[in-house]
Amino acid sequence: MKRECVPERSWALIMMQGFLAIGAIIGGGALIIDPSGDLVKMPDSLLEHSPFGSFLIPGIILLLVLGVMPMIIAISLLRRIHWEIGEKLNLYSNQYWGWTFSLYTGFALIIWIMIQVYWIQHVSVIHLVYFAWGVVIQIVTLLPDVQRRYQADCSS
Template sequence: MKLIYKLSFGLHLFVGIGAMAGGLAAITSPLEPLGMPLEPLKNSPFTNYLIPGIILFTVIGLGNVISALTLCYKAKYQGYISGTLGGALVIWIIVQCMMLRAVAFLHVLFFIIGVIQGLLAITILFHKSLFPTNIVMKLYKEMKKEV
């Protein structure tokens, strides 16, 4: 389990710091963050990168950094926190690809990282026997008895 916590910690910290940097760039320079032109936003509801930057900084960035910190303390509900943020990252990437109408290597990479965060979260939930994994384990044990 130690490896699961370390891997999850590293992924959350990596995503969080990167998202905070990207979000901060979009907040401070919403018309051209890190040299990104406004043209890709033509099919989105946004006219600049300010709102996406705020969401990226707070939800994806701060959320993942906080999740990494809670992993240090092995908080009881860490599996839920980690899984929620992994799911948020996956949704963020899907929505971003749909709005930009493009898929780049970084989209694929961060999608995979979000999925891995979710799988690690499920592992933590199984280890702590928390809902819904406790129900799955109970059903599994009952099915095993019948066989």
């Protein structure tokens, strides 16, 4: 007997992934366009304790890991998309790969913020906001009704 797939609260997860993606695509794109950081008013001093000489590599990572991936995840959570690589990297075979990647994104955001704070040796409100965002992504992804919605045997 197939379990009922409950769509409650999945909209919140889709929106969190989507808004994260939009912000990271804009921010990462700006750092790629202007690796000096001037476009987004980021001083060179932020790179002082990092291994980077410019914001280019952080911009690429931001764009891809916290921009493009969450956008793909948001779309995949709206409509189940078959993605062979995603399915192979899915640690939870009983869950749809997009659900698992939502967890991955939460971890990636938390790690990104922790590394950023370590390198710049300063915590600002925006760091706390994005750290909390990563934690909330984790919490919402792990809610029982969201997990049921994205079980591998549930169709959209």
